[in-house]
Amino acid sequence: xxxxxxxxxxxxxxxxxxxxxxxxxxxxxxxxxxxxxxxxxxxxxxxxxxxxxxxxxxxxxxxxxxxxxxxxxxxxxxxxxxxxxxxxxxxxxxxxxxxxxxxxxxxxxxxxxxxxxxxxxxxxxxxxxxxxxxxxxxxxxxxxxxxxxxxxxxxxxxxxxxxxxxxxxxxxxxxxxxxxxxxxxxxxxxxxxxxxxxxxxxxxxxxxxxxxxxxxxxxxxxxxxxxxxxxxxxxxxxxxxxxxx
Amino acid sequence: xxxxxxxxxxxxxxxxxxxxxxxxxxxxxxxxxxxxxxxxxxxxxxxxxxxxxxxxxxxxxxxxxx
Numbered sequence: 001x002x003x004x005x006x007x008x009x010x011x012x013x014x015x016x017x018x019x020x021x022x023x024x025x026x027x028x029x030x031x032x033x034x035x036x037x038x039x040x041x042x043x044x045x046x047x048x049x050x051x052x053x054x055x056x057x058x059x060x061x062x063x064x065x066x067x068x069x070x071x072x073x074x075x076x077x078x079x080x081x082x083x084x085x086x087x088x089x090x091x092x093x094x095x096x097x098x099x100x101x102x103x104x105x106x107x108x109x110x111x112x113x114x115x116x117x118x119x120x121x122x123x124x125x126x127x128x129x130x131x132x133x134x135x136x137x138x139x140x141x142x143x144x145x146x147x148x149x150x151x152x153x154x155x156x157x158x159x160x161x162x163x164x165x166x167x168x169x170x171x172x173x174x175x176x177x178x179x180x181x182x183x184x185x186x187x188x189x190x191x192x193x194x195x196x197x198x199x200x201x202x203x204x205x206x207x208x209x210x211x212x213x214x215x216x217x218x219x220x221x222x223x224x225x226x227x228x229x230x231x232x233x234x235x236x237x238x239x240x241x242x243x244x245x
Numbered sequence: 246x247x248x249x250x251x252x253x254x255x256x257x258x259x260x261x262x263x264x265x266x267x268x269x270x271x272x273x274x275x276x277x278x279x280x281x282x283x284x285x286x287x288x289x290x291x292x293x294x295x296x297x298x299x300x301x302x303x304x305x306x307x308x309x310x311x
Contacts, residue, residue, distance in 0.1 A: 199292070203295045206295070208295070209289065220296060223296060
């Protein structure tokens with residue numbers, strides 16, 4: 001049960017973060033050429049993998065299982081609650097809706113406003129590197145946190161691999177699908193899942209025995225989804241819409 | 246260097262301090278609740294207490310948002 005849930009949560013989180021990275025790489029590629037965009041992205045991927053290889057064993061070789069679960073749970077709570085908060089504000093019209101397609105258009109327009117000069121290919125590589133590195137680092141931390149408990153690394157890595165393959169396929173078909181994805185709702189859903197996992201692991205680390213075992217992940221996700229819906233309703237009613245990034 | 250550190254802080258702690266503070270407070274309160282309950286009461290009800298504290302942390306961060 002938890003195998004499938006961890007794989008699904010890792011796949012969803014990785015797919016959404018990688019869509020944002022893809023939007024930046026596509027924008028750089030179309031404005032300045034795909035060679036520079038892919039070089040920057042490749043360097044970022046190597047950097048993220050090296051960082052994860054350095055951080056992973058330290059996290060996974062934790063001596064006390066309960067301490068490890070609290071650390072992993074806290075990390076997931078930090079990520080999950082931030083995604084939930086932003087998702088609720090977006091759904092309530094307090095923030096601009098999330099759109100990798102818009103990000104792609106803005107990034108491409110910004111690059112086109114500054115025509116390439118001699119040596120400017122480094123600027124393109126740097127934009128691509130920064131976008132992929134920051135999104136990739138978040139992916140790496142989420143996958144490490146989800147896979148941090150014993151026996152959970154395999155589903156987390158499988159989910160991440162599935163998501164990477166999916167986003168890669170979308171990248172091959174280019175930008176059109178980016179505009180059709182309900183990203184705000186997807187991000188809110190990932191926030192719900194990460195918060196549920198974070199609460200589950202942290203409580204296990206504090207010696208809680210969840211009623212129904214791993215099924216607690218399902219009712220915790222339901223509880224946080226209902227909370228998010230109620231908060232969205234309340235915020236929608238109580239204040240005028242505002243634009244913010 | 247400052248930009249990189251700022252990006253990392255933003256990445257891990259988020260764009261507001263309310264969530265890290267809320268999560269820290271939730272953990273601290275959970276530990277205090279655990280100390281005040283019997284072992285069996287904490288084992289069965291502690292998870293729900295923590296979930297309630299997490300929801301309170303979320304509500305607090307939303308109150309401080311624009």
